[in-house]
Amino acid sequence: MLKDLIGKASIKVKNTVERGAVKKFAEAIGDMHPIYIDEETGKRSRYQVNIAPPTYPRVFDYGHIDGLKLPNKGLIHGEEAYHYERPLLVGEDVYCYTKITDYYEKNGAHGEMGFLVLENNGEDRNGRTIFTSKSVVIITEAVRRLLKL
């Protein structure tokens, strides 16, 4: 039961905001701005280094929550919300973990659907929050049947 997993979190994983990965990501979203990729622009900016795009945390590894097995297919991404204390800096280490904050079911056009709310977190080496993000993932009835939820 997904409901039983509410409150469960993964163990923090150390990630690095890698220059090459940021460049690849910026290219993939069509935002090759020098603040993301040009070292000189980064140095001259108020951050004194390049920064990463706001949706870059998609790239990070947040670790694994015991008991949570979601398929690669059949999920619908309903909502996404980021909150930043400051932009992510290229080259810095970010300690990431994920937590299940809610799960509920609703009747919709496609039968009874499950709504899983995940909160992703990224902290600096001193444990200070850099960003949090909330994702709402919709699990369709077909997938719920498959997973025997």
Place this chain on the structure above:
Amino acid sequence: MTKMAEMIVGHALEDIQLRPVTRIDLIKYAGASGDFNPIHTIDEEAKKAGLPGIIAHGMWTMGNLAKLFTPYYEEGFIQDYSIRFRGMVFLGDVITLKAELKERVENRMSFEVQAINQEGGPVLKGKVVYPLYKPAVKQT
């Protein structure tokens, strides 16, 4: 480019219209983000999922939308960026990105953002909160 500090409620950032969505765009995003859900890249998988064809990752569109704000990086930063995914984006769709200033409390700017397709239908909608670093030019 106008300074963000000079914007008043009702002003909008300049729209950006994307080129028609291609499969390569989505393959690149899958590789860069690590999201390999096959409904975004492989036709048969999309059809098996009941879709007429592959659809863009919602996060691809959300990632694209943020570039409306990138040129202002010296003035402030995206503090909050929240989106509801409203419609699917198919190959060949032409997406337009929009941001309108809805509220301003001193240096805290709140924008309504959206991405619409060539039929004017919203594919995503949400909000960006963009605080400015420096004291802003006095509003008149």
